[in-house]
Amino acid sequence: MAYWLFKSEPSTWSWDDQVAKGAAGEEWDGVRNYQARNFMREMKIGDRGFFYHSQTEKAVVGIVEVCAEAHQDSKTDDERWDCVDIKAVRPFVQPVTLDQIKGAEELSEMVLVKNSRLSVQPVTEAEWKAVCALGKTDP
DNA sequence: GCCAACGTTGGC
DNA sequence: GCCAACGTTGGC
Numbered sequence: 184m185a186y187w188l189f190k191s192e193p194s195t196w197s198w199d200d201q202v203a204k205g206a207a208g209e210e211w212d213g214v215r216n217y218q219a220r221n222f223m224r225e226m227k228i229g230d231r232g233f234f235y236h237s238q239t240e241k242a243v244v245g246i247v248e249v250c251a252e253a254h255q256d257s258k259t260d261d262e263r264w265d266c267v268d269i270k271a272v273r274p275f276v277q278p279v280t281l282d283q284i285k286g287a288e289e290l291s292e293m294v295l296v297k298n299s300r301l302s303v304q305p306v307t308e309a310e311w312k313a314v315c316a317l318g319k320t321d322p
Numbered sequence: 323g324c325c326a327a328c329g330t331t332g333g334c
Numbered sequence: 335g336c337c338a339a340c341g342t343t344g345g346c
Contacts, residue, residue, distance in 0.1 A: 190344095192344090216329075216330095217329085217330095218329090237343085237344060237345085238343090238344065238345085241345075281345080298327090298328085299327085299343085299344060299345070300327070300329085300342085300343050300344065301328095302343085323346105324345105324346085325344105325345095325346090326343105326344100326345095326346105327343085327344095327345105328341105328342090328343085329340105329342085329343100330339105330340085330341080330342100331338100331341095332337100332338095332339090332340100333336105333337095333338090333339100334335105334336090334337095334338105
């Protein structure tokens with residue numbers, strides 16, 4: 184199983200919006216970046232991801248699971264753009280802030296730190312465990 | 323609100 | 335195929 188990170192501005196699509204969709208999940212639509220799209224094409228059902236709030240909050244706030252593999256983004260007819268569906272698994276007991284991540288030695292190589300603009304990113308297993316530990320949340 | 327970083331576009 | 339111009343993102 185692989186691990187990922189999904190980034191969203193809470194004013195556009197927040198963790199609460201995601202939770203409201205329940206087990207059915209929701210398309211992670213709107214990605215218009217090839218790198219991000221390519222990562223979504225690699226995702227398998229059951230892969231886990233962090234849900235990160237950018238801009239105002241700048242923190243990992245929850246864990247999601249891929250519940251549909253890459254398919255055409257329903258928000259566009261442009262065949263270049265695919266997306267997966269994800270569903271909320273559980274919130275973080277304590278959100279893990281970008282400051283905390285930047286301050287953690289073992290997380291200094293995270294894509295979130297190195298390439299903050301990429302909206303869908305891979306996360307290593309070690310990073311996954313470390314962030315969950317910081318958030319006092321089961322991996 | 324500013325600005326740096328970076329991806330995309332289009333002219334050549 | 336290169337590169338300048340431009341638009342977008344996200345941290346500060």
